[in-house]
Amino acid sequence: MRIEYLGHSCLYIETGDFRLLIDPFVQGNPLCPVSLEELKGRNITHVLVTHAHGDHWGNTLDFAREGAQVIGIVEITSYAAHHGARSTHGMNIGGSHPFDWGTLQLTPAWHSSSFPDGTYGGFPTGMVLTLEGKKIYHAGDTCRFREMEWIGDLGLDLAFLPIGDNFTMNADEAAKCLPMLRPRLTVPMHYNTFPVVNADPARFETEAEMLGFQVQIMSPGATLEL
Template sequence: MNIRFLGHSAFVLHTPDHRLLLDPFLSGNPQASLGVDEALALKPSAVLISHAHGDHWGDALAFAKGGVPLIATAEIAGYAMKHGATNAVALNIGGTYRAEWGSVYLTPAWHSSSFPDGTYGGMPTGLVIELGGQRVYFAGDTSLFSDMRLIGDLGLDAALLPIGDHFTMGPEEAARALELLRPKVAIPMHYGTFPVLTGDPAVFAREGAARGVDVRLLKPGETTEL
């Protein structure tokens, strides 16, 4: 599997046959390495949304209106259908959706969730994604919480963790999360996009390495292989 960082918390997970788009905040994202039209041209197999905040919901409707399956909580899927989505899959925490490309399992995340227009977005989530025989945990926006150990028990090839502080974990908390998650690879996200997101990726890399984790710092547009 290849993981391509698009900036902020947006990623594409690639295998030779499938592409999954995560939290597609592209328009209005000062870090974005890909435009909406370019992302549409990738023909994603699904768009996965962790929660409804604008910097994660982003351009989801641009994909969902074109028939790309949108997978998220019932509240997000329902909102998408009301606004023109043609194929939205409603899940909730603890549920798993299985498809030709693999599966996604929703986990808790300690945060909040509402759409830019103020509509309630349900509970925020993390995503455990199985694709190409590998397992990736996308934490969305969350603080550190002890049940991350249960997620780690699943066996993680990679964890994508917010480190920006202020709205989510900072780098030190995210490094402590690695002790619970025990991934082979960790990639930080949700930092530096806006002035308030002051978490230092170098601190996360140092603290992660001290815990024996392969921390990879990706610039927007860069890709790493698991």
């Protein structure tokens, strides 16, 4: 599979015949290296949303109204359906579901969640995707929490963790998550999009390596094969 980092917390994943977007914050994201029209041209099949804040919900409806299935906690999928999404699949914390492209499990995330119009967005989540036999954890917006040990028990090949501070944990706190999550590789995210979340990913890399964990810093537009 191919994973492209589109800045902030947005990921584009190609796996088999499927094209997934996680937290599609495209318009208004100063780090996103591609335009909304370019991403529409990729014929996105599924949009996965960790929580309802505008910098994660983003352009979900632009893809959903063209046929991409919206997946997330039930409050998010219900909102999407009410606003023109043609296909949705609602889930909840701890639940998993097999899709044509792989399996998704929702995990807790300690944060808040409301849509840009103020509508309640349900409980914020992280996500564990099982794709082509690999397990990928997208933490969403969160702080460190003890139950990450249970997520680590799933056997993570790759983890995306926020490090920008202010709205989420910082680099030092994110590094402290690694002994619980035990991923083979970690990528920092949710930083340097706006001044309030400025952070140095090299600090996270240094702290992680001192603990014995491998980090790959991805610039927006960078890809990795898994």
